[in-house]
Amino acid sequence: MSSEELLMIPGPVPLHPRVLKAMSRPMINHRSPEFAKILDKCVSVLKDAFQTKNDVLVLSGSGTAGMEAAISNVVKGDNVVTIVNGKFGERFKEIVALYGNPIPVEYEWGSPIELNDVEDALEKGVSAITMVHNETSVGMLNPAKEVGALARKYDALFIMDGISSIGGVDVPVDKWGVDIAIIGSQKCLAAPPGLAAIAVSERAWERMKAKSPYYLDLKAYRKYAAKEPAQTPYTPAVPLFFGLHEALRMVKEEGIHERIERHRKCAEAVRKAMDAMDLQLFPRLNDISRYSNTVSAMVMPDGIDDKQLRGGMKKRGVLIAGGQAHLKDKIFRIGHMGNVSAKEILTTLEALESTLSELGVKAEGGVVAAKEAFG
């Protein structure tokens, strides 16, 4: 039974019973003051998570819908620098190609971004630059602050996928000059999957194109958000808003900075455990601050494959993620975002030690190391 399984994938994450209960509230009219109150409260806490004074809009769609809304509203035949060092960077590039001309700055998945390359690309004359902040596919954090500064220098809009970072990692959107930032509901916020929140700067509003896909038209979302009562242009996924609302109450109760610190601690414990177990983090980075605090990727130990490893974990009641595309069988990933705490990390590490042992891989001391890290 899935309900007894521990979901340690990089989203969707396990939902708190309060959030699950919220989703079973009876349906309400989506154009009522009652729904407006929920929408307004969600936006208010989301602004804290984004650390922004910009407009925040919530779309009924996945993070990918949010990425496409970001691109399609400001790009029309324009040159756009697209930074790629993982699967979601690729996705941004594919979306940009639908609406404009990507100027790719590409690396092997998991290789660090060189700011010189970014600057060279910006010099070609572009209207925007896209970057995935937390590259979920490789467990890596890209240099948002630095790229934000370059975007400003070259007067390009900075469009950043913060889907799996914001809410679990410190992301001061306004300070870093992110013009359009995106959160996915099912990641660090521990809300149900199916909603995307987007923060849009004044600078981005000024550069909006006349046309975008109808369903993703940010101008329409802004117009309806300003109505009395506040609403969305098309019927929203009401139960998901109930869930998001409750999840954000929990974010507020915890405090956004405390939440970020909890994510940092969990990630640190995982990395120390991997070190103790002689499992190699993927990629190998000199700068530890570039490792993701919301998902860790590890090189698959020699002689075993994805099916064996994840099958063994599943048998022990823990679901983890494999590598995507060409990284399948090459890496495995542990998601540690949302409501994650020492308990889930230790359970996961116990299952990992036991699975590897069964598969004949000597890898011990992870649980002990993590316990020490948690103190």
Place this chain on the structure above:
Amino acid sequence: MSSEELLMIPGPVPLHPRVLKAMSRPMINHRSPEFAKILDKCVSVLKDAFQTKNDVLVLSGSGTAGMEAAISNVVKGDNVVTIVNGKFGERFKEIVALYGNPIPVEYEWGSPIELNDVEDALEKGVSAITMVHNETSVGMLNPAKEVGALARKYDALFIMDGISSIGGVDVPVDKWGVDIAIIGSQKCLAAPPGLAAIAVSERAWERMKAKSPYYLDLKAYRKYAAKEPAQTPYTPAVPLFFGLHEALRMVKEEGIHERIERHRKCAEAVRKAMDAMDLQLFPRLNDISRYSNTVSAMVMPDGIDDKQLRGGMKKRGVLIAGGQAHLKDKIFRIGHMGNVSAKEILTTLEALESTLSELGVKAEGGVVAAKEAFG
């Protein structure tokens, strides 16, 4: 409290406790056999509702996302006949204008469609024709079978919004030759809002364009549905699938034809009640079969406005809908779709009689007439 209010708007509709409970299930991996099973079962019952052997895909988005997916995958600069006699016909035209050239066949909202006009427009040489089957904004059913035949005659794709008809009205998609049909989850199926189901004919697949919005790319949805295990290209709104799955189990338990008959009976009772109360249906149609069986629109009685009428109803615990755009204050609407039965209809009519009496409008006998209709 909303949970004690009776929602009689044309979607979202009240959800059965079984459906509410289903949405509070713990989260699962959306790329697991477990999710595939839910997706497959949903598709199987949806095919019964569509009465189709065509592919059925489910998008995490509103009915409008479904409409845009339908258009954007097959229209690229093409001429498209767009039939408009209400708000959602307008929406189809607006979406077509984003991807091609609308050849509008337009009427006053609530005026019947003349097939001669449709044929004249088709003769101009078009690749597709759009029509809203059940025009929710005016409580009217448009001639799908006849327009389907004309579409075939002129070799145009027939794209039909069945958002608020399918599941509550007899819509044999294959028999009528509907190439792309759309259902909204929150209407007749009594599932949560936020999902759109789309049935796509072989003829439509053959005419797909290379590019569409990324999030609405039907080819990607088909590709991922064929994977083992079946999945969606982007993270689906998992709790809504839990809800849809349970709602569709209830549809199957009832039987699709029994469900349609129940909707017919409820609509008939409402119309007989309006007649007894001397309230005029909007629009006035000669052919009774053109009235919607899922939503009824009535002319606002002289001397009272939307706020008074709907405010009085709300005070009595019943939420109904007003007119949209220029029909605000001109009409009011009662949604009777989903799990609706005699009980909800009678409660609504009682509240309506009482509200109108308080507002000084003589309108009695509705409850009695409806009771007779229910037998």
